Amino acid sequence: MNLTRRRSLRSAAAALLLAAAAGCSSPDGRQTAAVPRPDGATDALCQELDERLPQRLAGLERDDPRPESALTSGWGSPAIILRCGVPRPGAMADPDAEGVEADGVGWLVEQPGDGSFRFTTTLRRAYVEVSLPAEHVPKGLVPLSDLAPAITEAVPEGIAD
Template sequence: MNSIRHRRRTVPAVLGVPALVAVLITATGCSSADDSARAAVPDPGAKVTELCRNLDRTLPSKVDGLDRRDPEPASALTAGWGDPAIILRCGVGRPAEMSDPEADGVEIDGVGWLLQKRPDGSFRFTTTLRRAYVEVTLPKDRTGDGMSPLVDLAPAVKKAIPEGIAS
């Protein structure tokens, strides 16, 4: 079994976790004027696609109090909430940063996530130790709410994507 090592912080499933919220608040700013969210649709194999379809059926209608508004093009492998949208993509490739023992990670309600701050001020979280990689992107305008979107998504991920190593 392959071993993925990175620094991991356990985050309780409550809003307002001071240290992480402070990190995320530093990424506030203005959003683009784009009227509709777009997301590249992943192209995983058949087994992962089926897991992702199961995830799509279990995703909540609201995340962080925001209504579901799926991005274009429509796909069971992508989902979105709000405007600017919190975007979920299922079946993405393994991020190279997962091989970095110094990479930041969090665990929320039993789901591990690799945390990546992006140059545009947004954050990308990718599940770890699951049979499919699930990526959630928080736009910079949504980072002030800390980890609450991941708290809302964790039950669906736990139900639909079994623990293990994605292939």
């Protein structure tokens, strides 16, 4: 296989992975989300979080993405997607990274460039990522505020491994 072909395959694989992480639709019309693979302690925190998550988020009904997992949740269409147990984002090492706080929970803010936002908890024992599609950006921090009680109860403050 030549170098150009290898790059094309890697690019295609990366595009598929990004699409899955961002939340696409499955054949039955439900969103999909890449399921994180955390260690056992983090998985236990995420299981606890899943049990505490609200059925409604920013006025949207819960409709979890495929494949079904306690590590992923969704609300609305296009879905606001929550993934628990994600790896530490590289942007957390950037001293100029943007952050916000919503009801006592700190979040790293990333803007992928398509009008959407991605938020990842900071100073918690597990990284919780929330992808907010451009269509839901006018809701502001309401989704993060709605999630704060569940995160505060299930994911203790601290530094994730």
